[in-house]
Amino acid sequence: MRLLISPCTQLLTLCGSPLPRRGPRQADLSIIQQGAVLIEGEVIQGIGSAEEVERDLKGLPVERISAEGCVVMPGFVDSHTHPVFVQPRDDEYELRIKGTTYQQIAERGGGILSSVRAMRNCSKEKLLQATLRRMSQFLEHGTTTVEAKSGYGLDLENEVKMLEVIRELAQITPLELVPTFLGAHEIPVEFRSHPEDYVDLVKNQMIPFIAERKLARFCDCFVEPHLFSLSDAEQICSAAQRHGLGIKLHADQLSRSGATQLGVRLGAVSVDHLEQISQEDIKALQQTNVVATLLPGSVFHLGLDRYAPARALIDAGVPVALATDFNPGSSPTLSMQMILSLACTQMRMTPSEAIVAATMNAAHALLRSGSVGSLEPGKQADLSIMQVEDYRQIPYFFGMNHCKMTIKKGQIVYQRPN
Numbered sequence: 001m002r003l004l005i006s007p008c009t010q011l012l013t014l015c016g017s018p019l020p021r022r023g024p025r026q027a028d029l030s031i032i033q034q035g036a037v038l039i040e041g042e043v044i045q046g047i048g049s050a051e052e053v054e055r056d057l058k059g060l061p062v063e064r065i066s067a068e069g070c071v072v073m074p075g076f077v078d079s080h081t082h083p084v085f086v087q088p089r090d091d092e093y094e095l096r097i098k099g100t101t102y103q104q105i106a107e108r109g110g111g112i113l114s115s116v117r118a119m120r121n122c123s124k125e126k127l128l129q130a131t132l133r134r135m136s137q138f139l140e141h142g143t144t145t146v147e148a149k150s151g152y153g154l155d156l157e158n159e160v161k162m163l164e165v166i167r168e169l170a171q172i173t174p175l176e177l178v179p180t181f182l183g184a185h186e187i188p189v190e191f192r193s194h195p196e197d198y199v200d201l202v203k204n205q206m207i208p209f210i211a212e213r214k215l216a217r218f219c220d221c222f223v224e225p226h227l228f229s230l231s232d233a234e235q236i237c238s239a240a241q242r243h244g245l246g247i248k249l250h251a252d253q254l255s256r257s258g259a260t261q262l263g264v265r266l267g268a269v270s271v272d273h274l275e276q277i278s279q280e281d282i283k284a285l286q287q288t289n290v291v292a293t294l295l296p297g298s299v300f301h302l303g304l305d306r307y308a309p310a311r312a313l314i315d316a317g318v319p320v321a322l323a324t325d326f327n328p329g330s331s332p333t334l335s336m337q338m339i340l341s342l343a344c345t346q347m348r349m350t351p352s353e354a355i356v357a358a359t360m361n362a363a364h365a366l367l368r369s370g371s372v373g374s375l376e377p378g379k380q381a382d383l384s385i386m387q388v389e390d391y392r393q394i395p396y397f398f399g400m401n402h403c404k405m406t407i408k409k410g411q412i413v414y415q416r417p418n
C-alpha cells in the first residue's frame, strides 16, 4: 500500500549526514516548506516538495493524508526510560513536596526499593497488563521508538521477568522497544551488608544468562558512590561487553562520580543524566562518538535546580540527545514534547537543537540511526503529525499534546479523535 502525506505545511526531514549532529549541526532540521512524504509498505519511498513528490507519482494510486497546517517530523526516539513498573509512587511525591528528601525516602525503604517489592510480588501477566496502556500513551504523544530498562527486579528471576515483558510488549504493540538490562540499578535489601556479592551476581550470572537469550541490547549501571562505584561499574560493563551488549551509564546525576569519563574509556554508546559534570568531563566527551543524553524531566519533577549543562556540551561539539527518563520515582512523564519545553526553557537549547536531540541524536544513542531518527528514502516510515504550524510551537505551547497522528512502519497507529 502507498500512503502520501501531502501537503505538509512544515516537513522536518533531518536528512543529510548519517553522523550524530554536533555543534552548529545540532540545530539542523533540514526543513521543507509545503513538503510531502511518500510511503510504500514500511518504508519511506520519496520525500521533497509536495509538487515534486506528486509529479513523481505519475498518477499511481495512493491513499492520501493532508497535513495542511501541521508540522510533520520523525517519530520521537525516547532513548532512556524505565516504563515497566507495577504502580506509581504518588505517595512519595506528596512526601517530597512536604519536605522529605529523595534520599530520606530511600532510607525508609521507599524509592526504587518500593518498586522492587511490588515487582517481585507481581505476576508476569499482571505486569504486562500494567504496562500495556503506557505503550499506547507513547504512541499518542508521537513517540515511535523507546528504550526500556529492567532494574526493578534486582534478582535473576525478576530481571528476566521484566525483560520478557518488554519482549512481549514489542510483539503485541506497534511501538519499537529496545531492551536494556539494568540489574545494577540499586543494591537489593538482601545484599546490603555484602554488596560486592551482588556485583558478582550481576556480572557472573545475570549478564551471561540475559545475553545468551538475547533479552537485552544494552547494559546500564547507576554509578553513584552509595550504589555502584566506578570499579563496580567497570567490572559490570566489561562483563557486558564480553557478552556483546552495548554500554549505557547513569552518569554524574546526584554526585560527580567520574562515570562520564568511565563511559568514554569503555566506549559507551551514551552517558546519561550529566547534571554534575565538570569542564574536564565535557572535554573528555569531545572528539568521541559517545552521545550525551540529558534528562531534564527528573530535575524538574524532583524540584531541583541543577540541570545538565546542555549549552556547554553543544558549544563544545558534543552530540546531545534528550529523553524522558520515564519512571515512577523521579520522572513520571512519557511526553517528549514536555521534555522539549524543559530543554528549551531550563537548559537554553533552541527548539531546533532540542528536536534533533529527541530524534536523530537519540537514534544514535540506540545504534538505530540507520532505520529511525530522520525522514529519508529507505528509512522506516516512522513519523508524527503535530497540529502546529511551526515546529517552535511544540515546546512553546508547553504541557500540551500536539500530536494528531502517529505512523509507525507505514501504519497509522494513533489518530486523535476529532
Ligand SMILES: [Zn+2]
Pocket (backbone or CB within 6 Å): 080, 081, 082, 250, 325, 327
Ligand atoms: Zn534512568
